[in-house]
Amino acid sequence: MKPIDVMLVDDHRMVLEGLRVLLEPLEFVAVTGTCTTAAEVLTALQAHVPDVLLLDINLPDQNGVDLCLQLTQAYPTLRVLALTTLNEKSYVTRMMQNGAAGYVLKNASPEELAEAITRVHAGKKYFSDEVQELLLQPTPAAPEIPVLTRREKEVLALIADGLTSHDIAEKLFLSALTVETHRRNIITKFGVSNTASLIKLAAQYQLI
Structure with missing residues (x-):
């Protein structure tokens, strides 16, 4: 052969x-x-x-x-x-x-x-x-990217730019209380506890 x-x-x-x-x-x-x-x-x-x-x-x-x-x-x-x-x-x-x-x-x-x-x-x-x-070995499931509203996306982008809630409120013509509500909702959707973790995760998801 x-x-x-x-x-x-x-x-x-x-x-x-x-x-x-x-x-x-x-x-x-x-x-x-x-x-x-x-x-x-x-x-x-x-x-x-x-x-x-x-x-x-x-x-x-x-x-x-x-x-x-x-x-x-x-x-x-x-x-x-x-x-x-x-x-x-x-x-x-x-x-x-x-x-x-x-x-x-x-x-x-x-x-x-x-x-x-x-x-x-x-x-x-x-x-x-x-x-x-x-x-x-099972392949790890892809992370589920949070679904944000248009306004939440705007707020997230400004948070990433380093603006305070007061600055964001002025820029978007909203009340500071409304901005704080958006901020809390975004943090909840991402499952994080602070702004630093939020920005890091949002960057990984390519949302900012």
């Missing part, structure tokens, strides 16, 4: 050599190229497209996430397997959205790496155990 043609991409040559040493004893894998930058990958693929490409996310000249999309669009038969230290859900989901066939952490055993290569070459997906656990 023809060995699985594998290309290695990592910006550290010691890592590349280590991967080569791990994979060379495997009869069903043939390492046919190594690259340290995105530019090298793009040049190498013009001459030869492997079956599986092990791709580090941290490259010096281009983000591996963006490069993954570029490669999978240009070479539909290429199976990209992320090999990285980045154990974060956002990276995993973005890599998969960009066409990666799997995601393996660099602390993987040689046996796991071999299995990952075999699985993605067969058209399946592969995730390290730690990555699978990460994907099963």
Whole structure:
């Protein structure tokens, strides 16, 4: 059976050599190229497209996430397997959205790496155990942005500008008591206890 043609991409040559040493004893894998930058990958693929490409996310000249999309669009038969230290859900989901066939952490055993290569070459997906656990964790719900009336938005903007209730009352032709009522309502809607917290949260919600 023809060995699985594998290309290695990592910006550290010691890592590349280590991967080569791990994979060379495997009869069903043939390492046919190594690259340290995105530019090298793009040049190498013009001459030869492997079956599986092990791709580090941290490259010096281009983000591996963006490069993954570029490669999978240009070479539909290429199976990209992320090999990285980045154990974060956002990276995993973005890599998969960009066409990666799997995601393996660099602390993987040689046996796991071999299995990952075999699985993605067969058209399946592969995730390290730690990555699978990460994907099963619930995504925090997006914060619910308070709904403000037009007048409350005006008052909030002026509070953020540092105006006092008296200044706001004069600017909006309202009574100071009315402004204080709006201020209390806004603070209640945001679930905060003071003006500083209100301004900070409003800025996070991009309301000011």
